[in-house]
Amino acid sequence: MSSVGIKGYSYCLNHTPELGLHYGSTPFVEREAKGESDFLKSLPRYIQTYEQAAGYAPNQAYIGGIDYEAFEGAKTPWIENYLTNAQRYGRYGEIMPEDEFLGLMAICDVFDLIWLEKSFADEVKTKLSKDPVMNESIVARLKGVHELAEIETEVKDKKGRPLYYGGKIVGCVRNGHEIDDCLFAYVLMENLACKAGGVLALLHLLKNSGTKPEEIDFVIECSEEGAGDMNQRAGGNFAKAVAEIAGCVNASGCDIRGFCAGPVNALISGASQVAAGARKNCVVLAGGAVPKLYMNSRDHVKKGLPALEDCLGNFAVLLVPDDGTNPVIRLDALGKHSVGAGAAPQAVASALIYEPLSAQNLSFGDVDKYAAELQIPEITLPAGAGDVPHANIKMTAALAVMKKALEKSEMDGFIKKHGVIGFAHTQGHIPSGVPFIGVACDHIKAGTMKRVMIIGKGSLFLARLTNLADGASFLIEPSGGASDASKAGASRPGTPAAVSKEDVKSMILEALSEIVGKLS
Amino acid sequence: MDLQNQQRIKDAAEKFGSDCIVILGSSDAEGAEIYAETVSNGDPTYAGPLAGVPLGLPVYHVFDQTIRDECDPAAWEEQISMMEMVLDPEALAAAVKGIRDQFSKNVL
Structure with missing residues (x-):
């Protein structure tokens, strides 16, 4: 039986209600088509605070803040029974607040696309440095700090997209091209958010599995985003971009797509490569999708229910050769x-x-x-x-x-x-x-x-x-x-398979009996 | 019902006229009613090409006995019988019938 070990896993959420209010596809399309409609005016009244999102039982089950059995036993409806004493960090990962996530997006930007307002950037830098999976070299990547007036000009005159926190503009994503819609600010924001979510999941995976970044051999990314330009619309490669920020200097990577079947296909592909000995190990990961924030909010608002789609989801799984110790x-x-x-x-x-x-x-x-x-x-x-x-x-x-x-x-x-x-x-x-x-x-x-x-x-x-x-x-x-x-020590192609003591014994016995047969 | 499907049904109704029958496979009764109303009385959400266009098409759920009787039993067994155990076939057929009785012309 061919099998591959699962050495580690991480699950994180990014609580991003303001990204959702402005760039979730449902509110975004409504605003573009109808302006500030009644629905858009109502929606902010139905959003959850960070504390509510952190206390929402399914979110805690996702990040491992509560066991699955505790989740099964949690009082329903969950929206009326927020968990008390819910924590930001769980066994598998964390629920990152929106201001820090905007900071993480800026950290993940290597093309001067994200500008953050100076005092906001200073605050999130301090907060991010307290996250147990961050280190100095990652936080030091937070650059692109500007005065608010510069950011406003970028939005007003240069087709940048504003980033909000607390209802105020705290930054922007700059437009990448005048004509090429693959590089419009909206698309770049979506891709950078996905990259940032992937990075957060990878950092938690390294921590959870006790693995050093440089030990990672290969990364497969399996989100539903498309990064490219008009000549190669979804050319990729999110995987290497994520690995770079996490310091996985020895890793290579590629992306696998298949809508909602992407992750399972990516895991099968990664596992097959590890089983074949082609990779020493493989991380399969994905960040989240900004357009899906508040996707069903029209129905939630119509029925007077909290608009719950306020979190980007991320995950990462580490696959290693089956050494008998892991599932x-x-x-x-x-x-x-x-x-x-x-x-x-x-x-x-x-x-x-x-x-x-x-x-x-x-x-x-x-x-x-x-x-x-x-x-x-x-x-x-x-x-x-x-x-x-x-x-x-x-x-x-x-x-x-x-x-x-x-x-x-x-x-x-x-x-x-x-x-x-x-x-x-x-x-x-x-x-x-x-x-x-x-x-x-x-x-x-x-x-x-x-x-x-x-x-x-x-x-x-x-x-x-x-x-x-x-x-x-x-x-x-x-x-x-x-x-x-x-x-065979995760044998590379061409490496001879290991031979056990028993194998050697039986070969010797076979040879001896052959000799005895010839002598008699 | 999404806008492309509304357009496809509108085009088919224009092309085939009263020979056109709509068969739904929706898994929930509320959705089935909205789809049925869209193709018979017009899009109730006023968002798509069938807004204000009462095609009056005869509309049935696939679980309606009339449709079931027309199906090859082997194909039914292979394609649909599992979902028959999962869903509530009578409720779905009745939900669509309620709309059909109000708005459809030329029913079977």
Whole structure:
């Protein structure tokens, strides 16, 4: 069995309500089309403070501030039962406040695109230096400090986009090109926010896994953003740009895209490269998507509910050769949605869940948890999109009934036992199963779970290239012992595989018996 | 209903006239009602090409018995039976029927 160890993981949120109010696609398009409409005037009344966002149970579950079991037991509705004593930092990462995140975006800017007002920049520099994952060399990158008048001129006369904090302009993103819309200030802001989120996740990953930046060999970035210019619209490479800021000087990297299925495909790709010995290790990571902030806020405002889509989601996972000590991704039980599989939910579920299980003679009940599309239901339900993770496990249960692995009367029990409650923001690629990797690995290490399936599904039609459905899945399990690649010291191509003492003994015995045979 | 789909349905209705039937696969009743109203009485959100355009098209949910009877049982088993266990087929069919009874012409 080919398998790859999961050595570490991190999950962070960036609480960015003002980026959302101005640049979330729903408010942004409304403002461009209608000016300051009634909806836009109402929206600020429905946003959460940082303290509320930090005390929101799903957010704490995401950053590991509370255990998944505590989250399952948290009083609902979560929006009426904010957790008391919620902290900024959790076991997996942090919820970074907006002012510091703007500072981190400026840190990640190497093209003089982000200008921050001087006193604001000084304040965030001090705050950022207290973050346990920051160091002097990273904070020292915060440059581009300007007077407010200069920033205002950049916005008014040069098509820059203002950055707000506390309702005031504290900086701007400068326009990158007069004609090329790939380099307009909005796009550059979106990409720099995604890069900054990726950097934060990577820094937490290094801390969580006790890894030095220079030990990282390869980085794969799998967000849904596109960085490039009009000649190469989404040319990339976010991965190397993120690695550079985090000080991963020995790493190379590339980006993998696939809408919400991107992270699972990226993890499979990274794991395959590590298993083959092509990479010593591989980080798979992604930052968040500014346009998706307040994406469903029209429905939230209409129903008088808090507009909860105020956080960018980030994650990072470190893959290493399977040395027998870490939970592993199995590469012999991958769910693959083929071109000919069909787009019906039944066909997708069958390809991603039933087929990899049956190929390994496993049944539906052999998987402790199925993690697919983990959107927070309090965001999606008022928008008419239903409870997405619940719908997914219901489909899995129905599929199990169809395959005669479950009685129809047992469906409810199966759903309760094997489903996951959604705790991820509606950030496209972020909810697609990957937020549960941390919980799964913790439980596998503790011996309380033995197998978890991570499932990503992508809506390819959005790009107008194809109407095909998409998805991928993999299983996480305890290690069955060191893999061949690990025994060979994560062998590089051409390195001979290690031979055990037992192998040598049996070869000698074989040779001796051959000689004895010839003598007699 | 997104604006491109509204335009596609408007174009099809203009091309095929009363031969056109809309079959919905929506998973939630509220959404199904809005889609059904859009293609029969016009876009209730007044945002798309069907705003103020009452096409009067006959509209059915795929779980409606009339549609089900027209389907190949093997294809139904392969494509739809799983979702039948997941969703509430009667409620969805009834939600669309409610709108059809009010606004659709030339029903089956």
